[in-house]
Amino acid sequence: MATSTDSVLTVEDLTVDFPSGDGAVHAVRGVSYELHPGEVLGIVGESGSGKSVTSLAVMGLLPKTARISGSVRFRGEELLGLTDKELTRVRGKNIAMIFQDPMTSLNPVYKIGFQLAEAVRAHNDVTASVARKRAIELLELVDIPQPDKRVDQYPHEFSGGMRQRVVIAIAMANNPDVIIADEPTTALDVTVQAQVLESLRSAQRETGAAMVLITHDLGVVAGQADRVLVMYAGKPVEIGTVEDIYYNPRMPYTLGLLGSLPRLDKRDQSRLTPIQGSPPSLVNLPPGCPFTPRCPIAADICQTREPDLEPVDSVSFSAAGLRGHRSACHLKDQVAQRDPADLFAVTATDDVLPDVDVSTAPVAEPGISTEDEEL
Amino acid sequence: MLAFAVRRLLVSIPVFILSTFLVFLLVTWGADPLAQLKAKNPPPSQAVINALADQLYINHSLPARYGHWFSQLFFHGNWGPSVQSGTDIGQLLSTSLVLTARLVILAMLLAVVLAIVSGVISATRQYSKTDYTITLVGFLFLSLPVFWFAILLKQLVVNMNNSLNWYWISTYGANTPGLTGWSAFSDALGHLLLPTIVLAMSSYASWSRFQRSSMLDVLGSDYMRLARAKGLSRMRVMVRHGLRTALIPLTTQVALDTAAVLGGAVLTENVFGWQGMGTMLVNGINAGDFNTILAWLTVSAIIVILFNLIADLLYGVLDPRIRNA
Amino acid sequence: MHDLPAEDVQTSGLPPSPGPVEREFTVQARTQFQLILRRFLQHKLAVISLFVLIALVLLAFVGGALWHYKYTDITPDNSVSPSAEHPFGTDNLGYDEFARVLRGTQRSLEIAFTVAILATVLGTIWGAVAGYYRGFADSLMMRIVDLVLTIPILAAGALLSHHFQTAGWWALALVIAGLSWPGVSRIVRGQTLSLREKEYVEAARALGAKDSRIIFRHILPNIMGQIVVVVTILVAAAILIESSLSYLGFGVQAPDTSLGTLIAAAQTSLQGGQWWLFYFPGIFIILICLTVNFIGDGLRDAFDPSQQRVRA
Secondary structure: OOOOOOOOEEEEEEEEEEOOOOOOEEEEEEEEEEEOOOOEEEEEOOOOOOHHHHHHHHHOOOOOOOEEEEEEEEOOEEOOOOOHHHHHHHEOOOEEEEOOOHHHHOOOOOOHHHHHHHHHHHHOOOOHHHHHHHHHHHHHHOOOOOHHHHOOOOHHHOOHHHHHHHHHHHHHOOOOOEEEEEOOOOOOOHHHHHHHHHHHHHHHHHHOOEEEEEEOOHHHHHHHOOEEEEEEOOEEEEEEEHHHHHHOOOOHHHHHHHHOOOOOOOOOOOOOOOOOOOOOOOOOOOOOOOOHHHOOOOOHHHHHOOOOOEEOOHHHHHOOOOOOOEEOOOOHHHHOOOOHHHHOOOOOOOOOOOOOOHHHOOOOOOOOOOOOOOO | OHHHHHHHHHHHHHHHHHHHHHHHHHHHHHOOOOHHHHOOOOOOOHHHHHHHHHHOOOOOOHHHHHHHHHHHHHHHOOOOOOOOOOOOHHHHHHHHHHHHHHHHHHHHHHHHHHHHHHHHHHHHOOOOHHHHHHHHHHHHHHHOOHHHHHHHHHHHHHHHHHHHOOOOOOOOOOOOOOOOHHHHHHHHHHHHHHHHHHHHHHHHHHHHHHHHHHHHHHHOOHHHHHHHHOOOOHHHHHHHHHHHHHHHHHHHHHHHOHHHHHHHHHHHHHHHOOOOHHHHHHHHHHHOOHHHHHHHHHHHHHHHHHHHHHHHHHHHHHOHHHOOO | OOOOOOOOOOOOOOOOOOOOOOOOOOOOOOOHHHHHHHHHHOOHHHHHHHHHHHHHHHHHHHHHHHOOOOOOOEOOOOOOOOOOOOOOOEOOOOEEHHHHHHHHHHHHHHHHHHHHHHHHHHHHHHHHHHHHHOHHHHHHHHHHHHHHHOOOHHHHHHHHHHHOHHHOHHHHHHHHHHHHHHHHHHHHHHHHHHHOOOHHHHHHHHOOOOHHHHHHHHHHHHOHHHHHHHHHHHHHHHHHHHHHHHHHOOOOOOOOOOHHHHHHHOOOOOOOOOHHHHHHHHHHHHHHHHHHHHHHHHHHHHHOOOOOOOOO
16 A cells, blocks of 8 residues: 555645736646646646646745645655755756756757756866766766767757757756656657657656646657646645556546547547637636536536545545545536536537548548647 | 857957948948148148048948948958047057946946845845835936036045045046055056046936846745745845846846947047047047048957857856757 | 626635736736836836926026026126026126026037937937848948948047038037937947747738838837937037037037036136035036936836746
């Protein structure tokens, strides 16, 4: 039975508020998860769901104006409330982070080798030549060709995918226990994504680290994650294993996400089901479930009381801590075994192509790409 | 890197030559060297006027005049005759240049250092009281006319000197003649203090704002965040990653503002009575002294182009991305 | 986007929210201009400066016309310190300083605004054309700009205004404008270069829009913010250049006066105890430049508020 002493990273009831001209922005409203050694947790959500802010809070990299409460424990040690100086011990050594845009993550005026060696020497008292050797080693690990030459080059001489692999190498440099990857493939082409994900996987294997993989791409999560946390409007709305989420989603939002993903393996010609509407403003949230305006099965109770993350069945009931399959939906039983196209048929409209007869439309071409939309 | 430097140097030369032609056009249009002679009372004879015109090579076509001046200067080292009696342009230039160079270089150094420090402090403490104070002071200096500030400062120091009976900080001239060695050096410093501060102030103000916004841009960038995520200390991230990158735009800006600093030097020298390039120019313009004005503008063009070249090279050193450009 | 009406707040034990509750992300539609105006008004210093500047302009033009002394009037009171009769005192010839300072302010403002408009128009067109067409035209145009910029404005200004001494203040304005437009063109060119790569320019071109239309209808409106800020910088710079030239004797000539000329005449006045002759013109220059600079700063923030770097 998994206990919290086994977990390498425990986040409990994390809340982050940002003061703004219009009132406080409640970016994160009570996130909790447990990460066990070697495990990959995928955090999925739209832009603005709070997934990045959560990770930045763990690393202590939020601006000074942010109001953070809750608990973040690394191997039992509380990280919130530590001074910046104390946190520099942890960052890069115990917990490492990979950011989204490889084109701007590396300093353009320093050589790659320098930036890698810097990461090594930040936590190890070694000479420059030892650090340089380690840098070349790391480049090899992420499959950068000709590492001994590349180590003396500048970031602008690397392609986007290669730069991201360098960033992964930097994250690996000190064998961290946790790697947080914040949308590592969002800014990259699909073909390059595969390479980067492969590097990420080998990084995890090499270091034995647990990983938090943040993305809005469900395809990426399916291939990489063990457990998945779905976030909406700053709060987790469903958590479970990959199988739980993909085959037995118990929250309409999760269902909608799955339904809006184009699938090659679907033979029938059902429509994609976009979720109508937009995420709510995080400044003045109404009471009740924030998904209500977009939910096809919303009931009265959904508007009055925000649901808590509760176990979906008896099996999960017995799982201790934050394990097991949990969903934040009053009507989670109604969602069981529903088809997304079916569930969202109520709100899906056909006014895009009103004259097209769906049954005779040609099969969609293969070679889908998920659009990389970012704020 | 060397190829980059050589390329930049080679480009500068035609720019310089074109600049001299533009300057020549300007001075030909704007200065009448015969005016002073003609305005004399009693008016001199036509023969005298013609003699001066010949000496100055005036009665020729523009290209011929330019060619004559150009070859005289660059092949024979001859700056040409001056209409201000007893003036040897070459000599005047060298003594004036030495004085002005002192002032301009020191003032620019002072302004750059102050601008970097205040820009960084302002940016890292954005919206704090310190930031607002620095910004307000900067705005004040931006709005202050150089000559007015110079006169004010001069008067304040005169009062201070009189009441303290201590006269090291001088308010007039560039130096006291007849001194040697250490006392000459100390004397020069005392004469430099006020003009340098005055000249530095308005450059400081605009460079400081520039550095602040450049620093703010850098502070928000992803590589700063990654550097912190690596576990580097705040100070190291700020200096090694932040400042290093934020300084790059400033170098170009400083070079671009060189011409403006030279203009400020003209005013400063006027107030403090320095016999430098500024006084040379003002006297030259008032006398319609064609060759003196030409000499001044040529030298200033050299200085500006030189500083631009240095900035380009410095940029190449600081930012590896443009080295192959 | 749905426009759902704001819901009534259920008050049972909930903390009061600062505004109307939004079930969906609703945004009150505002025009671009309204947004910019709103942001500008939040800049207290800029708004105060705007009022002060307007007051100064009114004082100089209206006040100057209404004041019972003219700047050419010689009164029998020599060297009197500020009083009710002569708010800014008089100089040793008996000129009323208040009238002269107002007149000088008029002149300086006229010249400065003329310079700003001329230089901005010329510089914007030059820079936009160079940045849009790139290639050889761009290189040539910008080399010309570089060339003009190697000459210190004060030096060339002194030379040319000495030449145009008898021609009047508009000649001075032309000279200064003629030396200031290259700086504007550089900025506009830079902005044009980055904007021409935007998709909406490509789209316009694909639709067959003429180049001039693209420049005037798509690119220039989007850099309007930067241009407006440049105008304010130019006004302040022009005042300083003009008063510097006048101080050296090259700018506005007698019997007309400018703030710089007044200060030149007052050089020894501080020493001689006639502080009013020195301070008032100087303070007016400082006030004009300060207010214009603050307004420019407010405008810059209003047009481009990219400040917070928080990502979700």
